[in-house]
Amino acid sequence: MTERNAEGRLHHLAVGSGDVERLARFYREFFGLSERARHLDERGWLRSVWLDLEGSLLMIELTDKPPQAVEGVGAGPFLLAFRIAPAERLRLESKLEAGGHPIEARTAFTSYTRDVDGNRIAISHHPLSPVDLDAGTTEKP
Numbered sequence: 001m002t003e004r005n006a007e008g009r010l011h012h013l014a015v016g017s018g019d020v021e022r023l024a025r026f027y028r029e030f031f032g033l034s035e036r037a038r039h040l041d042e043r044g045w046l047r048s049v050w051l052d053l054e055g056s057l058l059m060i061e062l063t064d065k066p067p068q069a070v071e072g073v074g075a076g077p078f079l080l081a082f083r084i085a086p087a088e089r090l091r092l093e094s095k096l097e098a099g100g101h102p103i104e105a106r107t108a109f110t111s112y113t114r115d116v117d118g119n120r121i122a123i124s125h126h127p128l129s130p131v132d133l134d135a136g137t138t139e140k141p
Helices: 020-031 086-098 129-135
Strands: 014-017 033-040 046-052 057-062 081-084 110-114 120-124
Touching: 020 057, 020 129, 046 110, 046 129, 081 110, 086 120
Parallel strands: 014 057, 081 120
Antiparallel strands: 033 046, 046 057, 110 120
């Protein structure tokens, strides 16, 4: 690919859930994600909700498969990390904990918890942007 998209390369991240509305509500409430689209199946039941990640989408898709618990670094996708300002960290940690989502681990820049389906998520104010990875880091989740 020679031409770079002005909004980045990630088009969407899809997450399966047995309760699409509940999971979408979690990301709207705690991370302020706005809804971009809602899709129904042939019966008229909710099949998916697409949330805006400011240049890409979080697509929450209906599945009948049970959630898979991931601890630490797993094979395949194992973490959804949200960039936050350093000043937001304590406020958001408190909001998550008050909402029943305890902080499981912390590093100097990142806090880890779970969404309502048990997916591992993080809030991070790591000073390196994803494109600065050449500089390296010693932070471990």
